[in-house]
Amino acid sequence: MTSYSIENQVDLDLKSDSSNENSTGTPQTLDMQESISSTPGDIRSEERRTQAYDHTPLKWRRLDDVLAQCNLCIMEPEKYADAAQDESWLKAMEDELQMIEKNETWELVDRPTEKPVIGVKWVYKTKLNLDGSVQKNKARLVAKGYAQKPGLDYNETYAPVARLDTIRTLIALAAQKNWKLFQLDVKFAFLNGVLQEEVYVNQPEGFVIKGKEDKVYRLHKALYGLKQAPRAWYGEIDSYFTQCGFVKSLSEATLYTKVRGDKEILIVSIYVDDIVYTGSSQALLAEFKEDMMAKYEMTDLGLLHHFLGMELFRLSLVYFYIKRNMLAPC
Secondary structure (H helix, E strand, C coil): CCCCCHHHHHHHHHHHHHHHHHHCEEEECHHHHHHCCCCCCCHHHHHHHHCCCCCCCCCCHHHHHHHHCCCCCCCCEEEEEEEECHHHHHHHHHHHHHHEEEEEEEEEEEECCCCEEEEEEEEEEEEEEECCCEEEEHHHHEHHHHCCCCCCCCCCCCCCCHHHHHHHHHHHHHHHHCCCCEEEECCHHHHCEEEEEEEECCCCCCCCCCCCCEEEEEEEEEEEECHHHHHHHHHHHHHHHCCCEECCCCCCCCCEEECCCCCEEEEEEEEEEEHHHHHHHHHHHHHHHHHHHHHHEEEEEECCEEECEEEEEEEECCEEEEECCCEEEC
């Protein structure tokens, strides 16, 4: 048996290096080596020499583009100066202001002398799909509610929201009755709440009207961030449901029912700007959706699939929901 040692390996390496040098002592390139070793029948070597390869490195304009492609994290702007550099965020801010104007939320007036003026700021949020991909960029104009003073800028602030037990009970009832669950999303819900107080805010950064820099906005309806905004929105939707013939539950302030005849019933539950509804009558369900979309700016989300961090799917007469990486029948 022939012994093999480190010295043998060194000798082989040195011989290999010397054999790759030409007569002048210069090492041969890869192309020269291939031309020596290849034969007319060596098609693979010929293809390697003639194949073009693009060595141009891939470049990205911003770091958040790289991270978005890697699905690592989403970088959201922290201030207007950062958001102004991206067209998608500028578009989101313009859409927010257009909705405010369309909803007649405010009017431009002279700065008051006896009333405080509240500042506003932009808040940026990237909405994701269930699979983690980006759905859209959303900009929200938020009032600095921490500067409000009780009795001067606001009075009551409490607004009820649906309890998780109520939602689970509604899902269980729909499964037992073989009803379908539907979901609506109210766009800019708080902008629909009518204010009872006299509130003034500054013009938003980046959208100050030229020649009217000293003027402010008087709010007729609520802005996000105001302490009374949730209560104003709940008062608006509660009043509308009462006008439409709904009856509010005595034990759950966000649960409403509407009965027609002996067999037709519609049940609606509200969680801020999310509305879940079900019932025994397809006519009542279609009528409710049509009325809501005519009254408010709505998004029809169809069958209930994702709500309060739960992902729901239906098998026969059983609804399942997934939450916190757990699967449980409801």
